Amino acid sequence: MNRRAPRRILYPRHDARRTGRLRVSELHEIFWEESGNPDGLPVVALHGGPGGGSSPEMRRFFDPERYRIFLMDQRGCGRSTPHSELRENTTWDLVDDIETLRDHVGVDKWLVFGGSWGSTLSLAYAVTHPERVLGLVLRGIFLVSKAEIQWFYQNGAGRLFPDAYDRYVAPIPEAERGDLLMAFHRRLTGDDKQARLDAARAWSRWEGETLSIKGPVTTPPRFNEDDFVDAFARIECHYFVNRGFFAHDTWLLEECSKKLKNIPGVIVHGRYDVVTPLSTAWALSKAWPKAQLHIIPDAGHSSMEPGIVDKLIQATDDFAAIYAEKAGA
Template sequence: MSKKYGLFPAIEPHHTGRLKVSTLHEIYYEVSGAPDGQPVVVCHGGPGGGTSPSMRRYFDPQKYRIILFDQRGCGRSTPHAELRENTTWQLIEDMEQLRSHLDIEKWLVFGGSWGSTLSLAYAQSFPARVTGLVLRGIFTLRQDEIDWFYQEGASWIFPEAWEKFIAPIPANERDDLLGAYAKRLTSENRREQLEAAKAWSVWEGSTVSLHPSMERMKSFATDHFALAFARIENHYFINKGFFEEDDHILKNADKLKGIPGIIIQGRYDVVTPMRTAWMLHKAWPESELVTIPDAGHAASEPGIISGLIAATEKFKK
């Protein structure tokens, strides 16, 4: 990448709506950019992270019709932090409902972190609906990826943040931190729930970028964000992404045949280490892997921003 890109100017959506996707769930969505532009759908991270206005700014608003949506249980979707009827396969069906609702035949799919998981699973399920994939911080929800970040691995790099993460969990329960957190995040004791949710959320907020951001850590510690983020993430991870096999995404890489993709990966990504991006790239010949040498996991890091926008500029042509 010779040219360095920055975010496009901030824009507001020209259409917002709510889509009833089940008897229980209703998702928020918004459309911005060019009404007749190339459709692109953004899969946010987490699961449970929700969308933010900055996500509109990775696309040329004169060329793209930009669709953002909050996945079940988070952001402005309702009910908040709800775990019932909340699986990967239901989110994929929600994307199809939304595509049909907006009368879109095919779209570019853009996602980072958990958003890359959902983007890949969607593309493998509905390849004919995908014009291309722009992915960041590849995560395929294999057990070794989960263990690295929530049991042992990343803890060696961020021991001070790890100490705060494990603080709510008694020493005799720390051999299964996912399970210990699940008990607390689904507890009927609201105070216990929030304590666990904030510790879980702040751990990720403390590790996502090469340079720490106090503003990010504060936002990750707010009650509303932390509760959905922690509960829904833990729910998906305990249930192994609702995949039948541990390596479902990589095993089904052949279903991406014919779909072009660009993978943007920070060399020093501690949340979703580069090994997984490399494995996906090797299994998916149509993909291009772009390694950012001075970045971690966050979409807001300058090198990641530049890489993602270089990718969306390439796809608009």
């Protein structure tokens, strides 16, 4: 009788060894941290959203004995300042910030790890600076296409979560619901503070209620809740209205097919991911032959679903083993 191997779990909690703030423009300053082994395999882990901020839990996807782990809060969120700022806040600004951080900490090449929007940003960085990328470990693939935005924020996911969808659209009058993205954008960038907060809460709750097949995911406790949802909703909506700041709808996928030919990668995606449907990961895997796609049959979008944790840690363990073997050769 074949027994299934136990699933891998997160590495134990550990603290950052050092933290810093990096001035990346006259307006923006980003927060970053380093943990793990200073002689280990360098990895930069990119949070989701955009606007979500990094979390100490992100360190736990890497063996601290084998990895030199970098986290950063992207512009306008987490501990970066100014908070919730939309000016000078585009995908290409963030790509430049990653490269500025890499140079600042003295890393030549690193593994890039990201989920959801973090997967988008990881791919955008990799196609811009492929010479700096050892490999990619990605979860919940999202390419900011019109179809993806329409599915989750307009007409699609709401058919599976009609109760949560009603709470999501509640701040928007019936007459404006034909284009929910723009209706939310008007409120999230408007002068009415209460309307902005109501919209931010509804927007953020909608994602939280659909992330996991286990049930709603709450706001991370490390932030003031209203501050968190304001940055999260405003920055997400800003990026989605601008279609990720990509040249056209399929630009990123096309660039991946050209620029990632020699970069190894692992893609982990939940079968029942409602936020970023599996079809996007499937399309990416076909455009990027060096990537291994793992479809998790009992998972949604959350990085904390057991099957997703298992495969992500298998991937980071495998990359660390390959790095150690090459270093010892």
